[in-house]
Amino acid sequence: MSDTRVLVLVGSLRAGSVNRQVAETAAAVAPEGVELTIFEGLGNLPFYNEDVDVPGATIAGVDELRAAAAEADALLLVTPEYNGTVPAVLKNAIDWLSRPYGAGAVKDKPVAVISASPSPNAAKWAHDDTRKALGVAGGNVLAAELSIGGTIQKFGDQHPRENAEVAQQVGAVVAALVDASKALVSA
Structure with missing residues (x-):
């Protein structure tokens, strides 16, 4: 059994995306006792709709996402940048996790964001918008952050985990x- 469970949400649905590979890198470098799980169902979530998000409702995909987030000790979001901001699939997941308002599955959980992009901007706008949305949703957004730019030149044909830096x-x-999740437990 792991000491700490981290749920990872990847903002790109493309199987070979560099952001997916960065999430895989996080799993590869996680210390012993840390279980890092990449959630696979973001593309199946319906768009958030308060008319269907009512007590007792069963919503395919959403129930699994909320359960996975509730069971996690922390969340890591890995995002590309689409048209200067957060991909819709990732923002939609944050919206589902923020409900019910004030008691959503992200409330008070340690959360961090990593962004990656071929551009030198390193998806920084999406990174900042994701951090903002997580904070508004009630997450404990950590100062630990990472934006990786120039991914084509930096990685070439290599997987990001092969880049030591x-x-x-x-x-x-x-x-x-x-560390943040363990601090919550001991508080």
Whole structure:
């Protein structure tokens, strides 16, 4: 059994996306005793609609997302940048996790954001917007953050976990999440 469970949400649905690979890197560098799970169902979530999000409702995909987030000790969101902001699939997941208002599955949980992009901007706008949305949703957004730019030149045909500097930086974000979740437990 793991000491700390981290749920990872990836804002790109493309199987070969660099953001997916960064999430895989986080799983590869997670310390012993840390279970890092990449949630696979973001593409199946309906768009948030308060008319269907009522007590007792069963909503395919949403129930699984909320349960996974509720069971996690911390959340890591890995995002690309689509048209200068957060991909809709990731923002939609945050919206579902923020409800019910004031008691959603992200409330008071340690959360961190990593962004990656081929551009030198490193998806910083999406990164900042994701952090903002998580904070409004009630998450405890950590100062630990990472934006990776120039991914095509930086990685080429390699997986990000093969880049020692990036693997170390991703590992530092995961370690900060673990420390924050352990601090909550001991508080």
